[in-house]
Amino acid sequence: MRWSNLQRRYAPYLFISPFFVLFLIFGLYPTLFSLYMSFQSWTPSDGWGRWEYVGLENYTFTLTDPMFWRAMWNTLWLGFFSGLPQHLIAIPLAFVIHMVLGRFKTLVMAVYFLPYITSSVAIALIFNTLFANNGVINLVIAQLNTWPLLGWFLPDQNISWFLNSTIKYGIALVVVWQFTGWNTLLYLSAIQAIPRELYEAAAVDGASRYQQFRYITLPLLRPMMFFAVSLTIIGNMQLFEQPFVLLNGGASSATQGGQTVTMYMYRTAFEWLEMGTAASIAWILFIFIGILTYLNNLIFGRTARGEA
Numbered sequence: 001m002r003w004s005n006l007q008r009r010y011a012p013y014l015f016i017s018p019f020f021v022l023f024l025i026f027g028l029y030p031t032l033f034s035l036y037m038s039f040q041s042w043t044p045s046d047g048w049g050r051w052e053y054v055g056l057e058n059y060t061f062t063l064t065d066p067m068f069w070r071a072m073w074n075t076l077w078l079g080f081f082s083g084l085p086q087h088l089i090a091i092p093l094a095f096v097i098h099m100v101l102g103r104f105k106t107l108v109m110a111v112y113f114l115p116y117i118t119s120s121v122a123i124a125l126i127f128n129t130l131f132a133n134n135g136v137i138n139l140v141i142a143q144l145n146t147w148p149l150l151g152w153f154l155p156d157q158n159i160s161w162f163l164n165s166t167i168k169y170g171i172a173l174v175v176v177w178q179f180t181g182w183n184t185l186l187y188l189s190a191i192q193a194i195p196r197e198l199y200e201a202a203a204v205d206g207a208s209r210y211q212q213f214r215y216i217t218l219p220l221l222r223p224m225m226f227f228a229v230s231l232t233i234i235g236n237m238q239l240f241e242q243p244f245v246l247l248n249g250g251a252s253s254a255t256q257g258g259q260t261v262t263m264y265m266y267r268t269a270f271e272w273l274e275m276g277t278a279a280s281i282a283w284i285l286f287i288f289i290g291i292l293t294y295l296n297n298l299i300f301g302r303t304a305r306g307e308a
Contacts, residue, residue, distance in 0.1 A: 034279045034282055034283070035279070035283060037051070037275055037276055037279040038058055038059070038276060038279035038283050039053060039054065039055060039056070039058065040053055040058075040276045041054045041057070041058070041276050042275050042276055043273040043274065043275065044275070051276070054276065058276045058277045058279070058280035059280045061277060061280075062277060062280050062281055062284060063284070068281065070256065070259070071259050071260055071261045071263065071264040072261055072288070074168065074257065074259055074260055075236075075260045075261045077168055078168055078171055078172055078175070078243075078260065079232075079236035079237055079239075081172045082171070082172035082173075082176050083229075083232040083236050085172075085176045085180075086175075086176055086179055086183050086232060087183055087225070087228065087229065089180050090180055090183035090184040090228075091217075091221065091225075092213070093112075094184045094185075094187035094191055095191060095213050097109065097184070097188055098188055098192060099209065109181075109184070111181075112181035112184050113181045115177060115178045115179075115181055116178060116179060116182040118178075120178065120241035120242055121241055123174065123177075123242070124174065124241060124242045124244075124245035124246050125245060127173075127174045127177075127246065128245065128246055131161040131170050131246070133158050133160060134158070137159075137161075138158040141155070141158075141159065142158070162246065162258075163257075165257070167247070167257045167258040168258055170246065170258075171239075171242060171243050171246060171258050174242050174246065175236070175239065178242070179232070179235070183232070186224055186228045187224055187228065189224075190220075190223070190224035191217060194216065194217065194220050198216050199212055202215070202216060222300055226296065226300035229296050230293055230296055233292045233293055233296060234289055237261070237288065237289050237292065238262055238285075239260045239262065240260065240262040240266070243258050243259070243260055244263055244266070246258070247259070249263075261281065261285050264281065265282055266278075
């Protein structure tokens, strides 16, 4: 009886313990250690445990470093110009798929969702080839340049996509292509939860598809907008794989225009071996993400919860 009581009492905790053990080892401990390391000065060549407490010196250096603020500006630019198009495309696209395609919507969404589950490194390598000086994109532009009207607006020479003047546009295009399908799936799931009777009543009253979209779909999508935009903010502020692969690490002066904060943090830690400074960059980025998420909550969160 005692063994049976022990089993009933402690068995549930035993079954859920693997998650907490893994979280403590690979989640909580690294997070707290990085916070501790942000107040230390240490390089791996000094040996484990030989760090020196420097207080807020790492944060002061980071916040006064022009390279950090340039990387932050690049990150914010990419976050906006690669994040906003995703939702501007995904919301009407999800509405059209729901209203028009019928039983084929599952197949279409599988196609749109495919880029999201594809490796970011593989996608970046493919676009690296497409954006090459003699790549497909420049060849298409050169072909369109022979058309009478389009030739006035297109450049005469091949575009060097990975120079500072155009590099952010190429990275933004890759991010939009990869994550638009994911946002479309989110909005489609929210649209499918809207009662169909609302659309039927609106159609009886003579509302067009555009009016149904504007006065029924958009207001009821606000909770999903809040969720999807929050994910976009968090993801775009941590962009790493796509620009890192496209720019071959972004170490050259010609590619500084595409260097994000996470790339700068990576270089600080593993090229310059300043682990304390890299940890401070991570926590400053965390604060920026928190601020942007709070602003997103002010815009969408209160209306999503039905507050005034």
